[in-house]
Amino acid sequence: MAIATINPATGETLKTFEPLNDAEIATKLDLANQAFEQYRKTSFAQRSQWLQKAAEILEQEKTDFAKVMTLEMGKPYKAAIAEVEKCAAVCRYYAEHAADFLADVAVKTDASHSFVRYQPLGIILAVMPWNFPFWQVFRFAAPALMAGNVGLLKHASNVPQCALAIEEIIQRAGFPEGVLQTLLIGAAKVADVISDDRVKAATLTGSEPAGASLAAAAGKHIKKTVLELGGSDPFIVLASADLETAVASATAARMLNNGQSCIAAKRFIVEEAIADQFEKLLLDKFLALKVGDPMQADTDLGPLATPDLLQDLDQQVQVAAKSGGKVLTGGYPISDRPGNFYPPTIITDIPPDAPIAQEEFFGPVALLFRVPDIDAAIKLANDTPFGLGASAWTTNDQERDRLIAEIAAGAVFINGLVKSDPRLPFGGIKRSGYGRELSIQGIQEFINVKTVWVK
Ligand code: NAP
Numbered sequence: 001m002a003i004a005t006i007n008p009a010t011g012e013t014l015k016t017f018e019p020l021n022d023a024e025i026a027t028k029l030d031l032a033n034q035a036f037e038q039y040r041k042t043s044f045a046q047r048s049q050w051l052q053k054a055a056e057i058l059e060q061e062k063t064d065f066a067k068v069m070t071l072e073m074g075k076p077y078k079a080a081i082a083e084v085e086k087c088a089a090v091c092r093y094y095a096e097h098a099a100d101f102l103a104d105v106a107v108k109t110d111a112s113h114s115f116v117r118y119q120p121l122g123i124i125l126a127v128m129p130w131n132f133p134f135w136q137v138f139r140f141a142a143p144a145l146m147a148g149n150v151g152l153l154k155h156a157s158n159v160p161q162c163a164l165a166i167e168e169i170i171q172r173a174g175f176p177e178g179v180l181q182t183l184l185i186g187a188a189k190v191a192d193v194i195s196d197d198r199v200k201a202a203t204l205t206g207s208e209p210a211g212a213s214l215a216a217a218a219g220k221h222i223k224k225t226v227l228e229l230g231g232s233d234p235f236i237v238l239a240s241a242d243l244e245t246a247v248a249s250a251t252a253a254r255m256l257n258n259g260q261s262c263i264a265a266k267r268f269i270v271e272e273a274i275a276d277q278f279e280k281l282l283l284d285k286f287l288a289l290k291v292g293d294p295m296q297a298d299t300d301l302g303p304l305a306t307p308d309l310l311q312d313l314d315q316q317v318q319v320a321a322k323s324g325g326k327v328l329t330g331g332y333p334i335s336d337r338p339g340n341f342y343p344p345t346i347i348t349d350i351p352p353d354a355p356i357a358q359e360e361f362f363g364p365v366a367l368l369f370r371v372p373d374i375d376a377a378i379k380l381a382n383d384t385p386f387g388l389g390a391s392a393w394t395t396n397d398q399e400r401d402r403l404i405a406e407i408a409a410g411a412v413f414i415n416g417l418v419k420s421d422p423r424l425p426f427g428g429i430k431r432s433g434y435g436r437e438l439s440i441q442g443i444q445e446f447i448n449v450k451t452v453w454v455k
Pocket of ligand 1: 158185
């Protein structure tokens with residue numbers, strides 16, 4: 001895949017970039033390594049000051065950064081602004097809490113003095129996706145840099161200007177040179193970078209094949225990885241739910257980021273007693289969405305990020321229809337305009353055991369399933385290779401407790417749409433990956449937990 005800015009709303013190639021050659025990659029690795037030797041000795045207070053400054057830059061220039069995101073990957077501009085604000089929030093969160101999260105922990109033993117000390121590992125490679133091109137990077141970088149690690153960012157090939165802008169923000173914030181560097185390289189070079197002795201660990205957010213490939217390369221060199229992969233998250237609506245609120249959230253949850261979010265609700269599992277009503281209300285909401293230019297303030301749904309994604313989604317919908325699915329609205333790419341536009345789509349009646357029902361639909365397509373009761377809802381929700389974040393709607397306390405206990409996922413949100421929040425850990429189980437980002441758990445992923453025993 002070429003490293004380039006191609007406007008997904010028009011198909012126009014705006015800028016192309018030469019990938020780094022081997023000598024240039026080696027220079028960046030040298031610089032990262034030298035930077036770590038000094039940076040590891042800086043205080044939490046100093047790192048916190050730099051990260052607060054990064055938050056200020058993000059806030060002051062949020063419109064510029066948001067425009068770059070929308071231009072490169074097509075998310076609605078208003079959502080891009082919110083994403084920059086969230087990046088500022090995660091910077092502030094770790095700037096304020098990292099020192100507490102990583103403070104020595106005393107433990108009573110037979111020593112005169114024993115404790116646990118948290119120390120940075122060194123260079124961490126971050127392989128990141130295009131769908132939240134700022135947020136995904138900052139939620140890695142804020143804790144990693146506060147912990148004293150340094151980062152190398154291999155961003156997705158379709159968001160090079162976002163990647164370069166992020167590197168510049170960190171530099172302008174005052175962090176020493178080399179603490180976070182962007183590597184403009186293709187996916188094929190990732191294994192080489194991981195094999196370098198100076199790179200100590202890696203994190204990847206993206207697809208299953210990419211995650212498996214990175215983990216295999218890292219495993220060969222005994223290096224830790226964190227993987228945030230795909231999802232086909234359930235959105236369960238039981239008969240006791242507040243239906244109007246559930247439908248409004250269902251629409252937002254599916255359309256978030258033009259339908260391209262790992263934690264977007266993808267399978268809507270509705271109790272039979274209210275299924276007709278839910279279906280009708282959801283259809284009304286989908287039909288009311290405004291599809292169009294993502295730079296316009298009133299646009300609800302912009303284009304998919306690349307032509308390949310459009311083609312893949314189209315194919316999946318055709319397979320779903322052939323497998324017995326009934327398309328209530330949408331169902332074909334929008335062909336009367338340039339760009340990668342796909343309309344809001346609802347598919348009902350897919351047999352739950354059809355292979356296509358197990359796949360992640362990465363676009364504005366909702367799959368609707370009817371179930372007789374909560375037992376069937378939980379069973380269907382869990383009948384997936386993924387386990388990222390589930391949303392479930394009920395006003396009944398017993399139902400709520402069962403959903404919390406029995407849903408197999410990294411997160412369960414009751415009466416709310418699944419979202420990430422710096423204060424709460426984020427991550428999946430099963431084929432959605434392993435490890436956690438955000439919160440105290442996130443900052444402790446790339447750390448040497450050093451046991452100290454003194455007599
Ligand atoms: P992708 O193709 O896996 O790309 C993600 C990143 O991995 C890009 O930087 C890509 O580089 C790189 N990459 C691709 N193949 C690789 C390989 N074999 N070895 C090393 N690196 C490789 O993912 P995508 O299709 O852009 O993103 C969509 C997927 O990400 C969905 O499944 C979505 O659910 C998941 N996602 C998960 C989370 C989460 O937090 N769990 C968040 C967002 C997205 P190139 O661009 O150069 O190919």
